[in-house]
Amino acid sequence: MTPARSVLAAPETGRATPRIRPRSTLLADLGPTIALVVLCAVFAALSPQFATWGNIRNILDSAAVLAVIAVGLTFVLMLGAIDLSIEGVMAAAALCVALLVANTRNDNDFGFLAIVAATALGACFGLASGLLSTGLKIPSFMTTLGVSAIGIGVATVLFGGVQPSITSPGVAEWASGQWFGLTRLTFVAVAVVVVGVLIERYTRMGRYARAIGGAEEIAYLSGVPVRRVKVLAFAFAGATYAIAGIMVTIQLGSGIVQAGVGQNFAAITAAVVGGTLLSGGRGGVLHSIVGVMIVTVLVNGLVLIGVSPYVQRAVQGVIVVVAVAITAWPLRARMRVVK
Amino acid sequence: MSAVLSVHDLRKSYAETRALDGVSFEVRRHEVVGLIGENGAGKSTLLKMLVGLVQPDSGRIELRGRAVKMRGIGQAGAAGIGMVFQEQSLIPNITVAENILLAAEGGAVRGGVYRWSDLKRRAQVQLDKIGSGIRPDAITETLSFADRQFVEIAKVLATEERTNAEPVVLLDEPTSVLDRDETEILFAQIERLRTRASVVFVSHRLDEVLRVSDRVYVLRNGRTVAECTPGEVDEAALRRLMIGRDLEGSHYGEEDQRPPGDAVRLAVRGLTVRGVCEGVDFDVHAGEVLGIAGVQGSGREEVCRALFGARGVKSGTIELDGKTVRPRAPRAAIARGFGFVPAERRSEGMVGTMSVAENMTLPHIGEVCAGPVLRRGLERRLAETWIERLRIKTPSAAAPIGALSGGNQQKAVLARWLVSDGLRVLILDHPTRGLDVGAKGEVYRLIRELTASGVAVLLMADSLEELIAMSHRVLVMKDGRVTDTIDAAPGEKPAPLEILERMI
Numbered sequence: 001m002t003p004a005r006s007v008l009a010a011p012e013t014g015r016a017t018p019r020i021r022p023r024s025t026l027l028a029d030l031g032p033t034i035a036l037v038v039l040c041a042v043f044a045a046l047s048p049q050f051a052t053w054g055n056i057r058n059i060l061d062s063a064a065v066l067a068v069i070a071v072g073l074t075f076v077l078m079l080g081a082i083d084l085s086i087e088g089v090m091a092a093a094a095l096c097v098a099l100l101v102a103n104t105r106n107d108n109d110f111g112f113l114a115i116v117a118a119t120a121l122g123a124c125f126g127l128a129s130g131l132l133s134t135g136l137k138i139p140s141f142m143t144t145l146g147v148s149a150i151g152i153g154v155a156t157v158l159f160g161g162v163q164p165s166i167t168s169p170g171v172a173e174w175a176s177g178q179w180f181g182l183t184r185l186t187f188v189a190v191a192v193v194v195v196g197v198l199i200e201r202y203t204r205m206g207r208y209a210r211a212i213g214g215a216e217e218i219a220y221l222s223g224v225p226v227r228r229v230k231v232l233a234f235a236f237a238g239a240t241y242a243i244a245g246i247m248v249t250i251q252l253g254s255g256i257v258q259a260g261v262g263q264n265f266a267a268i269t270a271a272v273v274g275g276t277l278l279s280g281g282r283g284g285v286l287h288s289i290v291g292v293m294i295v296t297v298l299v300n301g302l303v304l305i306g307v308s309p310y311v312q313r314a315v316q317g318v319i320v321v322v323a324v325a326i327t328a329w330p331l332r333a334r335m336r337v338v339k
Numbered sequence: 340m341s342a343v344l345s346v347h348d349l350r351k352s353y354a355e356t357r358a359l360d361g362v363s364f365e366v367r368r369h370e371v372v373g374l375i376g377e378n379g380a381g382k383s384t385l386l387k388m389l390v391g392l393v394q395p396d397s398g399r400i401e402l403r404g405r406a407v408k409m410r411g412i413g414q415a416g417a418a419g420i421g422m423v424f425q426e427q428s429l430i431p432n433i434t435v436a437e438n439i440l441l442a443a444e445g446g447a448v449r450g451g452v453y454r455w456s457d458l459k460r461r462a463q464v465q466l467d468k469i470g471s472g473i474r475p476d477a478i479t480e481t482l483s484f485a486d487r488q489f490v491e492i493a494k495v496l497a498t499e500e501r502t503n504a505e506p507v508v509l510l511d512e513p514t515s516v517l518d519r520d521e522t523e524i525l526f527a528q529i530e531r532l533r534t535r536a537s538v539v540f541v542s543h544r545l546d547e548v549l550r551v552s553d554r555v556y557v558l559r560n561g562r563t564v565a566e567c568t569p570g571e572v573d574e575a576a577l578r579r580l581m582i583g584r585d586l587e588g589s590h591y592g593e594e595d596q597r598p599p600g601d602a603v604r605l606a607v608r609g610l611t612v613r614g615v616c617e618g619v620d621f622d623v624h625a626g627e628v629l630g631i632a633g634v635q636g637s638g639r640e641e642v643c644r645a646l647f648g649a650r651g652v653k654s655g656t657i658e659l660d661g662k663t664v665r666p667r668a669p670r671a672a673i674a675r676g677f678g679f680v681p682a683e684r685r686s687e688g689m690v691g692t693m694s695v696a697e698n699m700t701l702p703h704i705g706e707v708c709a710g711p712v713l714r715r716g717l718e719r720r721l722a723e724t725w726i727e728r729l730r731i732k733t734p735s736a737a738a739p740i741g742a743l744s745g746g747n748q749q750k751a752v753l754a755r756w757l758v759s760d761g762l763r764v765l766i767l768d769h770p771t772r773g774l775d776v777g778a779k780g781e782v783y784r785l786i787r788e789l790t791a792s793g794v795a796v797l798l799m800a801d802s803l804e805e806l807i808a809m810s811h812r813v814l815v816m817k818d819g820r821v822t823d824t825i826d827a828a829p830g831e832k833p834a835p836l837e838i839l840e841r842m843i
Contacts, residue, residue: 204444204451207437214432221392221428223413223442281432 032274032290035323039294043301050304057181063296064189065244065251069267070274070288071196072126072240075206075233077271077288080213080280081133081140083234086241086267088151089125090260093118093245095158098255102168105160109168119242125151126238130231140234148264155257165254175250185247192240196285199236209233213280270295273323294323341404343368343537344389344420344507349398351384351561358384359395360561366507371529371538373552373569375545377581381561382541386509389539390415390422403504413442419502421495422509429487429494431480436462438479439494443501465493468535469528484635485521488513492528496536508532509539514547518634519843526551543802545574557581591808592780595787596829599627599811602660604795605764607646610655615641616819619655623764623795628786630798630810630827632838638819639799640682643766646797647679648672659763673702676763678756680770682799684745688752691741695733695751696722698740703759725754729785746778753785765789766797771805783809803835815841 044051069086076083099105100114110117125147132143166172177184200206208229211219220226241260248259268278274291276283298319302312345365351358359381366372376382387393389400391409399406402418409415412422429438439462440447447458462475471489479487498506510529514522529551532538542548548555549569557565557580565580603622610619616638623629633639644650646657648666657664659675666672669679681687689698699722700707707718722736729750733743740748749770756762767786771779786809790796800806806813807827815823815838823841825833 202453202455204448204453207433207453211430211433211437211441214430218428218430219441221412222430223411223416225442 029275029287031326032287032294032323035273035326036290036294036297039297039301043297043305047301047304050301053181055300055304059293059296059300061183061186062300063292064183064186065247066263066266066270066296067189067289067292068192068240068244068247069263070270070292071192071285072237073267073271074196074276074283074285074288075200075209076140076237077268077276077278078200078209078213078280078283079230079233080216080278081230081234082268082278083129083140083144083237084264085125085129085144085148085151085238086244086263087260088148088155089122089238089241090151090245090248090263091155091257092125092151092158093122093242094249094259095155095164095255095257096121097246098164098166098249099158101166101171103164103166103255105162105164111168111170115246118246119239122242122245123235123239126235126241127231129238130234133234134227134230152257155259159255159257163254163256166249171250172253175253185250188243188247192243193285193289196240200285205229205232205236210281210284213282215281266295269320273320295320341368342366342401343370343403343505344539345401346385346389347399347401349385349388349395349400351388351393351396357561359388359398362398362558362561362563364556364563364566366537366539368505368537369533369535370553371533371540371551373548373555374539374541374558375543375548375555375577375581376558377543380558380581382558383511384561385558386422386511386539386541389420389509402507416443416495416498417501419498419504419506420509421498421506422511423488423491423495423513424511429479429490431478433479434475435466435473435477435479435482435490436475438490439465439475439497441494443497445501461497462493465497466490468496469493469531485517485524488517488525489528492532496532499535505536507537507539509541511541512543513540514542514544522547545577549574549577591783591805592787593808593829593832595784595791596628596811597626597791598828599790600625600793603658604660605646605797606656606658607642608656608658610642610645610657611653612638612641612645612650613653615650616816619816619819619821621814621821621824623797624811625793625795626790627811628790628796628798628809630800630806630813631816632803632806632813632842633816634842636818637816637842639816640768642816643679643768643797643799646672646764647677647766649679676759676761678702678762678765680749680752680756680765680767682769682772684748684752684772689740689748692739694737695726695731695740695743696736698751699725699755699758702755706758721758725758726751729754730781744778746774746781749774749778749782750785753782757789762789762794764795764797768799769801770798772801803838807832807835807838813838817842 049055073083073086097114097118100108100110100117102109129140129144129147132138133140174184179187208219208224211224212226212229216226245259249255270291271283271288272278272291273294274283274289275287298316302315307315342365347363349359349362362381362385364372374382384393388395389409391411391414400409401407402420407418430441436459440458444458447454447461459475466473466475469489469492471493473482473486473490479490482490492508495506495508513525517525529538529540540548540551552569555567555569555577556563557567557577559581567577602625604625605623607619607621611617619642621629631639641650645652646666648668648671657666664675666675666677685691690701696718700718707714707721719736726733726736731747731750733747740751743751753770756765771782774782786796798806798809800809810827813825813827813833814821815825825838827833
């Protein structure tokens, strides 16, 4: 309490406000974490290999790329918008970085600058999505789908039929190194997540994104620069997809158009399962990360308990639908319109 | 005393309707000014103009002696005019502190980075001004409705520091959603505001306006028609000024109220909707209007929605003409002769982009179909019959309903239930909301005609006066239970206070 307050403190006519959290919010907040714990417990019971240090490292390393994507995507979802440009942006960034570091296709060798350039390219794609949605008032569903196609197109042109493999010794060496038994890329992911949480909690952009998702019209009428925040959110998201694309390229050692295949579905699923709802204003970066862990643990655990690879995808799908149904359960009502 | 805010001859027209037709008034320092007028008198247009949401066609707004042109709420706030909206304007999923300082965080945000402790401290200063114990870090949606209104007031007061001048607070029907205790707290708040701000209090509850205001302006048809001082006028005088003619007995058509039939049309026993109402019992006779009184949260809307199958019922029985029914969905209820006119016309009552004819036949599409095939000609003729009978003003049956005026939209929405001969129970949730006096009169006449033909009507009305005048009996609900049933036969109508006491 500051001194100013005790001077100003007035008799309380307003009633004390009990901080009751509606049950639905509580479930949306804690549910995913509980689900993750339960999932881990079940897999640990079914497979002795699951709860080993080696496997936990495995899970963390394989969650890295999806986690980076989810951080950016969370801000877009928090606005109440959607972003389907992940695959395209990742492809373009993958080819961009592969062709700018020392590679088998040309004589470029820009080193770290290549990574900066590819990230900037991703941010530009995001910027385009944002400007198209806010300027032309086209739903983000459509603009980002279009931008994704543009990204794939750009990547295909850059690919030009011959796969660029990275020859830079620095990159290969850096990528193969480990800290504390985890790949360095995992630490990149952790850094991105930390930055994401800080943006969400402590910056105007992050807080406004949540406000816009809560009630866009009111935010606009209160003088919040709605358009600018939206464009920034898309640009930031684009940059994170690009970082994810670069990570995949470094892992593979070459740039391919398919760098981001399947990530649209995986990332949106992870965010929603984690409690970042598509209706906007709910959840957050850490929610989405819990979702990422759920999805990753699921894939890992199904392999370990010996589920046939042929049915794994279907089982994943079933579990995802069930998880989303449980998250949405407290919100259902007869007259609730779902589109 | 000099005027803090003065308005001179504001005018505004939309297409052929004149929303404002020469409004002038002034607000002095530390004064509470009441602004009254019927729906459509121009109150809301005027308020929106003062905060820059609507631009006047002509006229002047002067703030502290200087002419100003408002371009939006942000700018109005920067100049020191803030509005507490009737439908609240707080963002539900962020903290109280953020809402109070939204888009005006000042030094609490440095270089785009939030400084939470500073933000909370600044918000606390505003909350202290109104002596509220609301915590600045509470999530807004967890607060009660009344508390949220205080947060809105605190938000308006936050303009004080920015402008270094005492703000003008516009309160748009602030009591319409509050219960009696909450209203008293609000009035105490207004007294407190009086020492540091000027207040414009808009309400259609005349007793309240007379109680809190220093001066009252009366608006009628977009014009200021009178300036009164409470103490010199009474409610009746204000009402005459508002309506511009004497009483409204004929308005409600009370003399057309016929005694209901003996047969019980709808019998409800022990109706319970989870978390909303418990053990609700009542009967409605054929040809009877049963008014349901109750404040927000009394459960009356939910009871009606449950009857119509739009909400799940936990237990209880519903008998229609002696036969037990269990409406599982609106479709099943419609098939048994229920009709429902929701309060939110635009979002629930009609499909704005569809034509008048399509809207009318929507629930009973079978009547204009031959098998699976829609007979457009038949649909059009049916619609035209009702357009003529209800005197709906529309270019044609094929015009989109969204383009009609509110009153004509509502008549078309009512017509959809009249199209079928099988209508037995009609549920009306605030059927005259947002309509002008003339259109209201026509809706009242229609309700009288319907009951004369034997339809049972459940009515929730905008005001107690309307409810009492239209009903044969009034069912009073409080906290999900029926507290009383009061007879309201013509000539022996109960006083509003009698019902109000049982509501709260």
